[in-house]
Amino acid sequence: xxxxxxxxxxxxxxxxxxxxxxxxxxxxxxxxxxxxxxxxxxxxxxxxxxxxxxxxxxxxxxxxxxxxxxxxxxxxxxxxxxxxxxxxxxxxxxxxxxxxxxxxxxxxxxxxxxxxxxxxxxxxxxxxxxxxxxxxxxxxxxxxxxxxxxxxxxxxxxxxxxxxxxxxxxxxx
Numbered sequence: 204x205x206x207x208x209x210x211x212x213x214x215x216x217x218x219x220x221x222x223x224x225x226x227x228x229x230x231x232x233x234x235x236x237x238x239x240x241x242x243x244x245x246x247x248x249x250x251x252x253x254x255x256x257x258x259x260x261x262x263x264x265x266x267x268x269x270x271x272x273x274x275x276x277x278x279x280x281x282x283x284x285x286x287x288x289x290x291x292x293x294x295x296x297x298x299x300x301x302x303x304x305x306x307x308x309x310x311x312x313x314x315x316x317x318x319x320x321x322x323x324x325x326x327x328x329x330x331x332x333x334x335x336x337x338x339x340x341x342x343x344x345x346x347x348x349x350x351x352x353x354x355x356x357x358x359x360x361x362x363x364x365x366x367x368x369x370x371x372x373x374x375x376x
Contacts, residue, residue: 206304206316206317206320206366207311207313207317208313208366208369211313212313212362214358214362215232216312217312224312227354228358231354232315232355232359233267233312233315234352235315235319235347235355235359236304236314236315236317237265237268237305237318239301239318239322239347239350240257240298240302240318240321240322241305242322242343243294243298243301243322243325243343244258244298244301246294246297246298246329247288247295247298247302250291250292250294251287251291254287256284256286256299257287257299257301257302257303258302259280260280260283260303260305260306261306263306264308267309274309277307277309277310278307281303281304281310282303284300284303287299292328293329293331294326294328295325297321297322297325297328298322298325301318301325302318304317304321305318315359316359316362316363316374317370319347319374320370320371320373320374322347323344323373324371326343327339327340348360
């Protein structure tokens with residue numbers, strides 16, 4: 204299931220590509236996506252302590268934010284992070300996918316919501332084994348919302364409302 208809409212929201216397209224997203228706001232979205240992915244990364248690292256691809260993707264994303272990593276290299280780092288989740292239990296798989304989405308924000312800002320959605324799925328999948336999946340979904344969603352940078356808060360919350368149906372409804376209240 205795709206988590207990016209067919210029609211892209213110009214608010215999530217950078218100014219240089221014809222949208223209205225500033226570079227500063229793009230970096231804030233990336234910072235939030237990294238935070239979301241990093242929050243659940245231990246679920247992957249517990250399952251695969253020898254596999255550094257998702258953590259490496261987050262470090263690459265941080266490098267892009269600092270201006271040390273070109274967009275193309277950040278975009279390429281998403282693929283190994285995503286591949287790390289293949290054939291893993293759901294919590295580890297979704298945590299790896301969250302990292303892949305977070306680093307992909309450098310290329311397409313709208314991947315911020317993908318990082319958040321996969322992080323919520325990771326937390327819910329881990330708690331589902333104890334019958335607490337829904338409570339974990341809500342707790343992770345609320346944790347993330349508390350950390351949305353104020354400058355992009357309304358944009359992110361509006362995007363969550365619009366895209367929740369294609370993001371497994373993880374952002375629903």
